Amino acid sequence: MEYKKFLITGATGFVGSHLVEKLVNLKSKVLATTHHPILPHSYFKTKNLSQKCEVVKIDLCDLSKTVKLIENFKPDYIFHLAAQPLVEVAYADPKNTLYSNIVGTINVLESTRLLSKIKGIIVASSDKAYGKIDPKTNRKYIESDPLRGDHPYEVSKSSVDLIAYSYFKTYNLPVVITRFGNIYGQGDIHFSRLIPGIIKAIIHNELFGIRSNGKFVRDYLYVKDVVLGYLTLADNIDKVKGGAFNFGSDESYNVLELIKVLTGILRKPLKYKILNIPKNEIPYQSLDWSKIRKTLGWQPKYSLQTTINEIYRWYLKYF
Numbered sequence: 001m002e003y004k005k006f007l008i009t010g011a012t013g014f015v016g017s018h019l020v021e022k023l024v025n026l027k028s029k030v031l032a033t034t035h036h037p038i039l040p041h042s043y044f045k046t047k048n049l050s051q052k053c054e055v056v057k058i059d060l061c062d063l064s065k066t067v068k069l070i071e072n073f074k075p076d077y078i079f080h081l082a083a084q085p086l087v088e089v090a091y092a093d094p095k096n097t098l099y100s101n102i103v104g105t106i107n108v109l110e111s112t113r114l115l116s117k118i119k120g121i122i123v124a125s126s127d128k129a130y131g132k133i134d135p136k137t138n139r140k141y142i143e144s145d146p147l148r149g150d151h152p153y154e155v156s157k158s159s160v161d162l163i164a165y166s167y168f169k170t171y172n173l174p175v176v177i178t179r180f181g182n183i184y185g186q187g188d189i190h191f192s193r194l195i196p197g198i199i200k201a202i203i204h205n206e207l208f209g210i211r212s213n214g215k216f217v218r219d220y221l222y223v224k225d226v227v228l229g230y231l232t233l234a235d236n237i238d239k240v241k242g243g244a245f246n247f248g249s250d251e252s253y254n255v256l257e258l259i260k261v262l263t264g265i266l267r268k269p270l271k272y273k274i275l276n277i278p279k280n281e282i283p284y285q286s287l288d289w290s291k292i293r294k295t296l297g298w299q300p301k302y303s304l305q306t307t308i309n310e311i312y313r314w315y316l317k318y319f
Contacts (some may be wrong), residue, residue, distance in 0.1 A: 102160060
């Protein structure tokens with residue numbers, strides 16, 4: 001694919017920053033949107049990405065401004081990553097999470113439907129869109145499983161997923177939907193998430209509180225594998241439009257197993273306490289990603305073993 005003009009929503013966040021970095025390195029023209037000030041020690045800031053692309057502050061829940069933005073920039077591709085990304089924030093503030101995630105997505109899709117001849121729109125959903133699977137089975141999710149989130153964050157992702165598909169089905173917009181497992185890497189400064197939280201506790205010699213009973217299971221996927229997944233879909237948009245794709249890894253761990261893996265690789269001790277106070281969290285979540293592997297040949301290139309020391313050094317500099 002010839003890389004041309006890309007609009008990335010939520011571009012100054014963790015995953016968005018890595019995607020911007022990759023695209024500007026490919027000499028693409030990138031318009032990065034953000035709703036919040038760029039944090040001084042974020043990945044976006046420390047990599048000087050604002051000097052390498054155009055940054056626009058915008059509330060995507062404002063339809064007229066979103067229409068104007070897309071009309072003026074005329075992107076070839078849109079990566080829609082903007083969202084309120086934290087389960088615990090959604091629990092405390094369901095209205096704004098639902099409104100931001102759902103209305104922002106509608107406005108991006110509606111603006112594109114009304115205005116633009118677009119080559120592709122890649123929409124970030126989540127493994128959380130599937131909701132809870134029967135705990136007696138503990139099987140991996142496949143793309144044909146129903147979307148049945150039952151708490152605010154999960155419902156927002158189920159809704160975004162279905163809305164995106166409806167714009168493909170009804171208006172033939174070239175939309176493809178991504179569902180990723182737990183993403184980790186340099187630049188994630190949401191320390192309520194497991195890997196950033198564990199590394200922070202190790203660096204500061206703090207007691208790490210485990211919200212669950214320590215047995216909740218997730219897949220772990222490195223951020224640069226996520227970026228490669230996004231670009232693989234954009235490269236093959238005519239083949240994948242209208243589809244939804246899981247992206248996961250073979251690194252599926254419960255919390256206690258993850259701590260053992262990380263402390264073993266880093267050779268650093270961690271003191272922890274099981275709090276067992278989860279709120280609305282899914283006990284078992286693992287993705288079957290054979291569809292994207294069979295369709296386009298994508299598979300993870302990185303692992304905790306090959307990345308975690310470099311990630312640890314990034315957090316040392318951050319603190």
